[in-house]
Amino acid sequence: MTEYNLKIKDLPEEERPRERMINYGPEALSNTELLAIIIRTGIKGENALTVAQNLISQEGLQVLIDSSIEELSAFRGIGKSKAVLIKAALELGKRLYSMPQSKKFTIKSPDDVSAVLMGEMRYLKKEYFKAILLDIKNNIIAVENISIGSLNSSLVHPREIFIAAIKKSSAAVILVHNHPSGDPTPSREDIEVTGRISECGSILGIEVLDHVIIGDGRYFSFKDKGLMK
DSSP: OOOTTSOGGGSOGGGSHHHHHHHHOGGGSOHHHHHHHHHOOOBTTBOHHHHHHHHHTTTTTHHHHHSOHHHHHTSTTTHHHHHHHHHHHHHHHHHHTSOOTTSOOBOOSHHHHHHHHHHHHTTOSSOEEEEEEEOTTOBEEEEEEEEESSOOTTTSOHHHHHHHHHHTTOSEEEEEEEOTTSOOOOOHHHHHHHHHHHHHHHHHTOEEEEEEEEOSSOEEETTTTTOOO
């Protein structure tokens, strides 16, 4: 068993996080070991593994997402420099889920929408409304940010969605927004706004294929539930 009170360099080589990653790959490491690699050093009496374990012992990795740099800095053994490293690593992870504009990706189902945006949107603390713009073969042309804030008819106007769609010659769009509560169940306002945008799309000849609400690790598809005309 790993002795977390020892300095990492004093541990057997097969128990050191960096060596374990080199030998077995990152998927073989625990959350504590991965975090210890990022923070690198501990403090007097506590090595990096102990500091990492203490940080995530109560709330798990969620504490890294929910805490600001200042809040992370206040944890024993972290400080501002390590807090910045942690937040930078998290941001890179989130961006890996975002689809590069130059890469063709075909949307065939709500699962594909989730694959593109779940990692980015599931932890957002405000509601973000996005439009996925598609070509005639349902390849992604772009993912446009439409608004930030609670979804309502004054905030999300069809004009903003379809101006972007027309500029980029989109054949269809998919609406996406998140629920910070983690529950993707649509509200009455969600349903009303979706209907209004769909009607505008029909007039313009740009089909609204679906509206996907992102929750915490799960989603709601209007198309799947028969709520799209």
